[in-house]
Amino acid sequence: xxGQGILKGLWVTFRHFVNTYVDDIRYAGRKYLRQENFxxxxxxxxxxxxxxxxxxxxxxxxxxxRFTPFLVVNDPDHPEAPGDDWCTSCGIxxxxxxxxxxWIVRGSDPTxxxxxxxxxxxxxxxxxxxxxxxxxxxCPFDAIKMDHNYELASYDRTSHHIHDKQYLSRPLSYxxxxxxxxxxxxxxxxxxxxxxDVLKAMxxxxxxxxxxxxxxxxxxxxxAAKPLPPAESADEDPAKAERLRKREEALARKRAAExxxxxxxxxxxxxxxxxxxxxxxxxxxxxxxxxxxxxIRQRKADKG
Amino acid sequence: xxDYPIVKTTDIKAAVDALKQKFxxxxxxxxxxxxxxxxxxKNHLVEVATALRDDFGFDYLxxxxxxxxxxxxxxxxxxxxxxxxxxxxxxxxxxxxxRDKPEIPSLINVWPGADFxxxxxxxxxxxxxxxxxxxxxxxxxxxxxxxxxxxxxxEAYYEEDHKPFESRWPGGWVHRAEERNIxxxxxxxxxxxxxSKLSDTSEESHYADLGLxxxxxxxxxxxxxxxDRLVVNMGPHHPSTHGVFRMIVTLNGETIExxxxxxxxxxxxxxxxxxxxxFLHNMPFTDRLDYLSSMGNNLGYALAVEQLLANGxxxxxxxxxxxxxRVLMVELTRIVNHLWAIGFLLNDLGAFFTPALYAIAEREKxxxxxxxxxxxxxxxxxxxxxxxxxxxxxxxxxxxTRVNDLVRDYDTMEFLTExxxxxxxxxxxxxxxxxxxxxxxxxxxxxxxxxxxEMAIAYSAAGPLLRASGVPYDVRRADPYSIYPELDFxxxxxxxxxxxxxxxxRLDEMRESLRILKQILPRLERxxxxxxxxxxxxxxxxxxxxxxxxxxxxxxxELGFYVVSAGDEKGPQNPWRYxxxxxxxxxxxxxxxxxxxxxxxxxxxxxxxxxxxxxETDR
Numbered sequence: 001x002x003g004q005g006i007l008k009g010l011w012v013t014f015r016h017f018v019n020t021y022v023d024d025i026r027y028a029g030r031k032y033l034r035q036e037n038f039x040x041x042x043x044x045x046x047x048x049x050x051x052x053x054x055x056x057x058x059x060x061x062x063x064x065x066r067f068t069p070f071l072v073v074n075d076p077d078h079p080e081a082p083g084d085d086w087c088t089s090c091g092i093x094x095x096x097x098x099x100x101x102x103w104i105v106r107g108s109d110p111t112x113x114x115x116x117x118x119x120x121x122x123x124x125x126x127x128x129x130x131x132x133x134x135x136x137x138x139c140p141f142d143a144i145k146m147d148h149n150y151e152l153a154s155y156d157r158t159s160h161h162i163h164d165k166q167y168l169s170r171p172l173s174y175x176x177x178x179x180x181x182x183x184x185x186x187x188x189x190x191x192x193x194x195x196x197d198v199l200k201a202m203x204x205x206x207x208x209x210x211x212x213x214x215x216x217x218x219x220x221x222x223x224a225a226k227p228l229p230p231a232e233s234a235d236e237d238p239a240k241a242e243r244l245r246k247r248e249e250a251l252a253r254k255r256a257a258e259x260x261x262x263x264x265x266x267x268x269x270x271x272x273x274x275x276x277x278x279x280x281x282x283x284x285x286x287x288x289x290x291x292x293x294x295x296i297r298q299r300k301a302d303k304g
Numbered sequence: 305x306x307d308y309p310i311v312k313t314t315d316i317k318a319a320v321d322a323l324k325q326k327f328x329x330x331x332x333x334x335x336x337x338x339x340x341x342x343x344x345x346k347n348h349l350v351e352v353a354t355a356l357r358d359d360f361g362f363d364y365l366x367x368x369x370x371x372x373x374x375x376x377x378x379x380x381x382x383x384x385x386x387x388x389x390x391x392x393x394x395x396x397x398x399x400x401x402x403r404d405k406p407e408i409p410s411l412i413n414v415w416p417g418a419d420f421x422x423x424x425x426x427x428x429x430x431x432x433x434x435x436x437x438x439x440x441x442x443x444x445x446x447x448x449x450x451x452x453x454x455x456x457x458x459e460a461y462y463e464e465d466h467k468p469f470e471s472r473w474p475g476g477w478v479h480r481a482e483e484r485n486i487x488x489x490x491x492x493x494x495x496x497x498x499x500s501k502l503s504d505t506s507e508e509s510h511y512a513d514l515g516l517x518x519x520x521x522x523x524x525x526x527x528x529x530x531x532d533r534l535v536v537n538m539g540p541h542h543p544s545t546h547g548v549f550r551m552i553v554t555l556n557g558e559t560i561e562x563x564x565x566x567x568x569x570x571x572x573x574x575x576x577x578x579x580x581x582x583f584l585h586n587m588p589f590t591d592r593l594d595y596l597s598s599m600g601n602n603l604g605y606a607l608a609v610e611q612l613l614a615n616g617x618x619x620x621x622x623x624x625x626x627x628x629x630r631v632l633m634v635e636l637t638r639i640v641n642h643l644w645a646i647g648f649l650l651n652d653l654g655a656f657f658t659p660a661l662y663a664i665a666e667r668e669k670x671x672x673x674x675x676x677x678x679x680x681x682x683x684x685x686x687x688x689x690x691x692x693x694x695x696x697x698x699x700x701x702x703x704x705t706r707v708n709d710l711v712r713d714y715d716t717m718e719f720l721t722e723x724x725x726x727x728x729x730x731x732x733x734x735x736x737x738x739x740x741x742x743x744x745x746x747x748x749x750x751x752x753x754x755x756x757x758e759m760a761i762a763y764s765a766a767g768p769l770l771r772a773s774g775v776p777y778d779v780r781r782a783d784p785y786s787i788y789p790e791l792d793f794x795x796x797x798x799x800x801x802x803x804x805x806x807x808x809x810r811l812d813e814m815r816e817s818l819r820i821l822k823q824i825l826p827r828l829e830r831x832x833x834x835x836x837x838x839x840x841x842x843x844x845x846x847x848x849x850x851x852x853x854x855x856x857x858x859x860x861x862e863l864g865f866y867v868v869s870a871g872d873e874k875g876p877q878n879p880w881r882y883x884x885x886x887x888x889x890x891x892x893x894x895x896x897x898x899x900x901x902x903x904x905x906x907x908x909x910x911x912x913x914x915x916x917x918x919x920e921t922d923r
Contacts, residue, residue, distance in 0.1 A: 094468065
């Protein structure tokens with residue numbers, strides 16, 4: 001009979017329509033009211049329509065979901081180094097980034113000028129980022145991760161779409177919340193909840209890190225029993241201390257030559273570098289923008 | 305007559321030897337390190353190609369593409385991959401031409417499927433093809449200055465030849481691309497190009513050979529009805545074109561006399577970007593080609609680079625579990641793609657969105673699995689050289705945050721088992737019941753858009769388009785890769801070559817994919833916990849010198865990646881050449897011939913039955 005095929009098709013449409021409500025009756029509306037029943041509504045046994053009413057309802061995204069990258073930093077309540085960057089500015093993420101949207105300025109020690117394992121600045125241009133996740137995949141320090149926040153709309157793309165270090169930094173506990181399984185796997189691979197470098201220093205100092213488990217995921221790390229030796233410690237190795245001292249001298253001479261001053265005796269330089277290396281030195285000339293502008297203006301006036 | 309042996313063996317070497325016997329002066333082996341195939345003297349190219357097709361049975365031209373060897377041997381060459389539709393590996397032949405006056409005879413009379421590919425080579429490399437009847441730009445517009453794929457051409461936002469760029473680290477202060485590259489100043493025109501005359505000159509070329517200008521020519525037809533010949537532009541902005549695609553249709557009354565596809569509106573020079581990238585950088589870019597089946601694209605590219613890496617010492621092939629996961633992913637992708645294709649074919653026929661949404665609803669379930677495994681629903685970026693990104697997760701579960709709080713939680717293997725054994729078979733049957741017998745669909749599709757098997761092969765049509773015309777050619781069987789040899793499945797084939805059969809064959813293929821998936825499930829259970837990587841995962845591998853052509857049976861047809869690693873003796877980090885043999889692009893060669901004699905409304909349906917994605921067509 002002509003038209004039989006159409007009727008068969010219409011029957012399927014009708015069944016779809018009815019099934020949407022049959023499920024409603026079966027769960028007596030609970031599938032919309034209770035969050036626990038969301039998995040049923042979205043599951044493979046669901047019949048009929050199973051729309052998620054975005055933005056009234058928002059799906060929790062799976063752990064591996066990748067949107068834009070963020071930088072992991074220590075929790076604010078970390079006993080020793082709250083808010084410290086995990087990034088060592090090794091530059092691997094900038095190299096593996098396919099659209100090249102990551103810019104890193106490697107940090108350097110203000111006294112010695114040597115690179116320190118912390119980025120001075122870190123930029124990600126979100127307009128360029130293609131959400132591939134390579135930076136997170138190949139980071140050897142688990143310091144860059146993919147965020148789950150997919151609502152990044154803003155009114156002005158010129159001012160909001162370049163994320164700087166401050167914007168990008170999120171505490172480790174945030175990563176543990178959005179991706180607990182992955183965070184645990186990574187911590188087990190590292191051998192503790194801490195940063196790989198901290199774990200290495202602890203191992204060197206003979207301390208053992210807490211084995212990561214589900215239970216201690218959010219427990220606050222204990223303050224170290226004895227303070228960890230600084231990574232650049234030269235106490236136990238006289239040869240290394242000698243090397244370091246010579247280098248400080250050379251650097252001091254270089255700085256002095258640049259400043260146009262006569263070379264200072266070596267002893268003064270040693271004295272300056274002997275305390276904690278992070279201490280700022282007084283003789284480092286500070287950049288004065290006003291003075292610089294004045295100089296430029298002066299030069300122009302001379303020329304004109 | 306025939307005075308040399310006709311080679312019936314699948315052995316390519318025997319075919320090459322016989323060919324050398326026939327053309328002793330024209331052919332020599334390609335002896336460069338890591339290269340294969342033969343180099344044909346370009347003056348004898350047409351005769352050699354004809355012999356290959358007629359006497360040796362290489363009737364299917366898969367890929368024809370150009371390479372610029374500036375700085376290595378300073379010539380350009382065309383690389384052709386010819387196959388037998390009976391199966392077997394490729395016969396690769398090349399023709400070389402100097403860079404200053406590149407000219408290679410056209411093979412359009414031997415394989416009409418070379419049409420668009422030669423136009424692309426002219427467009428991007430500036431190689432002339434004497435004998436080509438319609439040699440004009442295809443992806444770029446007429447006002448474009450230069451041939452962008454040449455190694456000495458630099459784009460407006462040029463920074464460096466290769467990534468990673470020096471400016472990113474260790475002193476990388478950010479600056480926006482727009483500041484360096486100001487809008488309006490980033491375009492160059494050819495010397496003799498007048499922008500103010502744009503609408504006249506560039507559009508005229510489309511209508512030039514149609515035998516009419518703007519005026520409508522009245523035809524004194526023999527029939528009683530007087531008809532006017534008329535040119536109609538379908539697209540570029542038209543919902544039926546599945547993107548930004550344009551067809552210039554010459555109508556006689558309502559009957560189509562000629563149809564010319566115009567494309568390139570979404571062109572981004574994917575291949576040039578690919579040459580700037582490192583090998584791994586290209587992986588997420590392949591997602592953006594055919595964005596409905598990104599897993600398949602990933603696999604094709606991974607296979608090509610793995611062929612190259614296999615010549616080096618540090619490479620280990622993927623483990624068995626990795627291969628199982630790969631096949632699982634690409635077969636699910638096939639179902640995703642075909643559901644979409646059927647849904648939108650019905651849209652094109654006028655069944656507005658009810659069938660499409662039913663199909664998309666089923667597709668969502670598979671995408672949920674992709675999202676939990678690869679991290680993204682469509683831009684999967686899942687395959688790596690020598691394995692996959694990560695193993696399957698234990699559970700498909702959302703992690704609630706303050707704002708995104710609706711949680712789903714399923715066991716992965718249970719989810720997959722139920723999906724493959726119950727949900728998908730049921731929904732495919734339902735789609736079958738819903739659409740197959742419908743009289744409206746039959747009257748719109750049966751006998752419309754006929755493509756004969758000979759034409760399908762000649763035009764290098766691929767995938768469902770080829771198999772619906774009665775050619776049982778499937779790369780998974782003809783030139784197997786991954787673990788397909790050990791899997792039990794049939795190559796779906798239909799014989800009428802019309803839209804209806806192209807619809808039916810997609811249903812068949814989904815059922816065959818389910819058969820494969822049912823065999824994959826126990827393999828996944830058996831290999832649970834095994835490694836997914838044999839070697840180390842490297843982010844910037846040094847790839848040994850040579851060429852490779854990785855091809856897979858993607859849902860839309862044969863997807864090929866021609867990758868050349870050249871330049872650096874230690875093994876470069878960036879591909880010298882990265883070419884995509886895009887099935888959507890090449891299948892469009894057959895669109896014009898298929899539409900002749902049909903009505904305008906049928907064009908929409910015929911285009912829908914080819915199933916193109918403009919991301920892949922325009923690259």
